[in-house]
Amino acid sequence: MPVVHAGRTFSRAVEDLRQGFAQRELWGHLGWQDIKQRYRRSVIGPLWITLSMAVTAAGLGVLYATLFDTDIKTFLPYLTVGFIVWNFMLGCMTEGADTFISNEGLIKHLPAPLTVYALRTVWRLALMFLHNLLVYVVVLAIFFPYLVQDGYFLSPGGLPQPGLDWTIINAVPAFVLLALNGTWVALLFGIISTRYRDIPQVIGALTQLLFFMTPIVWPVDLITRKLGTSAGWMVWVAELNPLYHFIQIIRAPLIGSQQSWHHWAVVGGITIVGWALAMLAMRNYRSRVSYWV
Incomplete structure (x- = not known):
């Protein structure tokens, strides 16, 4: 009969998770301090987050709207929200992989659940997400009359969109779901990266490819308009990309x-599978992280 190590049980992993969520004052304070430290001695502080997002969205919005021959009035909100959500997901993957490595000092000296450090990362990224939402509010205020029109198009000849309505509130549970996924990503990738230090570099390289393969700066119906029926395989490439679905559950209600x-x-489905893998990693390797870092 196989012997199970006393520290390798799902009950210990679940308890780490429970205690981590319970210590919200700790990870909340650490995450906020990360933002303050990053923009220490800066004149406008965290507003640099908003300003950089605004410049990026405006510049690329005009560029791609011209290249794709789309209406900037509806395309810029589409691209802006896509960038905001993408930045959050990108942070969960790249910064999540460094979660335990960057917290080496605290892990070795502070008796806290590992979940605290993953939640610290996700909370910091959530604060940055809220800062970036200010860009969306400004874009929405400018192009609101065009987004509320029933049957507006993201690209000429594309599918008609229903327009903004009360379903905009669906973005709230969508972001909660996104944050829950960001937490298991930080836990799973963080544990793997402490053991194999090449993982953060691999993730960084893959995210550049994923950015261009994900419908962020291009609408899916743009492909069918440009290539016709022969673009079916490209639509499937977008549909098989899990990041597209995460972006769409937030972007769709925010732009109507x-x-x-x-x-x-x-x-x-990804949430269930991801948390199962994260809990398995927590069960088997949680006690080793302090040695690996």
């Missing part, structure tokens, strides 16, 4: 775009 239940179904 067509919402589909299958995006939520895919995200829900």
Whole structure:
């Protein structure tokens, strides 16, 4: 009969998770301090987050709207929200992989659950997400009359969109779901990266490819308009990209775009599988992280 190590039990992993969420004052304070420290002695402080996002969205919005021959009035909100959500997901993957490595000093000297450090990372990224939402508010205020129109187009000849309505509130549970996924990503990638230090570099390289493969700066219906029926395989490439579904459950309600239940179904399935893998990693390797870092 196989012997199970006393420290390798799901009950210990669940307890680490429970205590981590319970210590919200600790990870909340650490995450906020990260933002303050990053912009220490800066004149406008964290508003640099908002300003950099605004410049990026405006510059690339005008560029790609011209290249794709789309209407800037509806395309810029589409691209802006895509960038905001992408930045959050990118942070969960890249900074999440460094979660325990960057907290080496605290892990060795502070008796806190490992979940605290993952939540610190996600909370910091959530604060940056809220700062970036100010850009969305400004864009929404400028282009609101065009986004509330029933049947507006993201690209000429594309699918008609229903327009902004009360379903905008769906963005709230969508972000909660996104943050929950960001937490298991930080836990799982963080544990793996402490053992194999090449993982953060691999993730950084792959995210550049994923950015261009994900419908962030290009609408899916733009492909069918440009390539016709021969673009079917490219649509499937977008649909098989899990990041697309995470972006769409937030972007669709925020810009009044067509919402589909299958995006939520895919995200829900990934959430279950991701947390199962994270809990398995916590069960087997939680006690080793302090030695690996």
